[in-house]
Amino acid sequence: MDIIFNRLDENSCRFQIGPVNTAFANSFRRAMIGEVPTLAIEDVRIYDNTSALFDEILAHRIGLIPITTDLSGYVKREECSCNGEGCPACRAMFTMSVEGPGMVYSRDLIPEDPATIPAYDNIPIVKLTKDQKVVVEAHAILSTGKMHAKWQPTTACGYKNYPLITIGEACDGCGQCVEECPRVVLEVHGARVKVVPGRIEECSLCGLCEKACLGSGIGEEPAIKVSFEKKRYIFVVEGDGSLPVKQIIVHGLQFIKDQSEELKERIGEISGGTGDEKQE
Amino acid sequence: MIPVRCFTCGKVISPAYEEFKHRRDAGEDPKKILDDLGMDRYCCRRMLLTHKEIIDDINPYQ
Numbered sequence A: 001m002d003i004i005f006n007r008l009d010e011n012s013c014r015f016q017i018g019p020v021n022t023a024f025a026n027s028f029r030r031a032m033i034g035e036v037p038t039l040a041i042e043d044v045r046i047y048d049n050t051s052a053l054f055d056e057i058l059a060h061r062i063g064l065i066p067i068t069t070d071l072s073g074y075v076k077r078e079e080c081s082c083n084g085e086g087c088p089a090c091r092a093m094f095t096m097s098v099e100g101p102g103m104v105y106s107r108d109l110i111p112e113d114p115a116t117i118p119a120y121d122n123i124p125i126v127k128l129t130k131d132q133k134v135v136v137e138a139h140a141i142l143s144t145g146k147m148h149a150k151w152q153p154t155t156a157c158g159y160k161n162y163p164l165i166t167i168g169e170a171c172d173g174c175g176q177c178v179e180e181c182p183r184v185v186l187e188v189h190g191a192r193v194k195v196v197p198g199r200i201e202e203c204s205l206c207g208l209c210e211k212a213c214l215g216s217g218i219g220e221e222p223a224i225k226v227s228f229e230k231k232r233y234i235f236v237v238e239g240d241g242s243l244p245v246k247q248i249i250v251h252g253l254q255f256i257k258d259q260s261e262e263l264k265e266r267i268g269e270i271s272g273g274t275g276d277e278k279q280e
Numbered sequence B: 001m002i003p004v005r006c007f008t009c010g011k012v013i014s015p016a017y018e019e020f021k022h023r024r025d026a027g028e029d030p031k032k033i034l035d036d037l038g039m040d041r042y043c044c045r046r047m048l049l050t051h052k053e054i055i056d057d058i059n060p061y062q
Ligand code: SF4
Pocket: A165, A180, A181, A182, A183, A184, A185, A186, A202, A203, A204, A205, A206, A207, A208, A209, A210, A226
C-alpha cells in the first residue's frame, strides 16, 4: 500500500492510495472522521448571560469552536485517573467575561493552558449592546466524532475511485465530449480526443462524455469510455483546525491497526492459535 | 447570529461573514467575494449567501 500526496497543507490535503479495497478505503475514512479524538467544549457554566441568545444557544455556539489539540497532553475523561471528576489531565478550562457594547469573539475565551486555544480567534459568538454581559466558564474534553460532530477533526473527508478514461479507435475528434465535460478533463488533439495532462484526477466519473459521444451519432458504442481503477482511491481530507491533517491521517491509520490487532488477538484466544497461521 | 459552522460539511464559516457582508453591501459580486474567501463548496456558500442577521432587531427587546 502506498500513499502519494498531491497536496498537503496544514488544514487540507489530497492524496491517492492503493492498492486497497473499498472496505479499507471506507474504514479509513470513517476512522478519520469518527475515531480520531480532539478537544471540544462540552460543559459551560454560565454565571451571567444577559445577551439576546438563550444560555443553550450560547453554549452550543461555544461548543462548535474548534480547539487546537495536543493529543499527548490530554486523556479521555472516562479513562482518566480522576474517575471522571475532571482534572487538568482530562479537561481544558476557559473563562470568558465580556461586557457590551460589541461583538464577543472566540478570542475572548481565555485559556488556562496557553497551548490549548481556539483554532480561529475571530469566530463571532454573540453581539452585545450596552449593559449586556456574558460571563462563562467552559470545559473542553477529549472525545471522538462518533459522540458528537463537534469532536470530528475533519470537515470534508471523502474518497472516489481513480478515474480511467479510454478513447477507442472510433473517435473522430468531433469534440462533442470536450464541450460536455464539466471538469475540463478532455481536449481535442489532432483528429482524436485526449485527456488534458494532469487533469485525469478531476474527472468525477459523471459519464456525460459517453452520452455526448453517443449523441454525436457514432453508433451503438461510444468511442470514449469512463471507468475506474478498482483498487486505487483519491482522498480529500480537510481539517477543522483542531489537528493538522497529517496527524489525522496518522491517527486514523493507527486506529485501524490497533483494532485489527485486537481482533486478531481475540480470534487467537478463541481458536487457540496466534492468528498468523496460513489458511488452507 | 451567523452559524459557527456550515450545516452540511462543518467548515468554520462564521469568521468570513463580516467581510462578506461588508463587501456585498459595498456592491461587489457575491461570487467573487465567496471565491476570495475560500468558500469552495456550495454548502458553505449558501450559508453566507442566505443568512439574515436579526440580532440587532431583537436586541432592543432584551
Ligand atoms: S466522466 Fe464526466 S468529468 Fe469525467 S471526463 Fe467524462 S464528462 Fe468529464
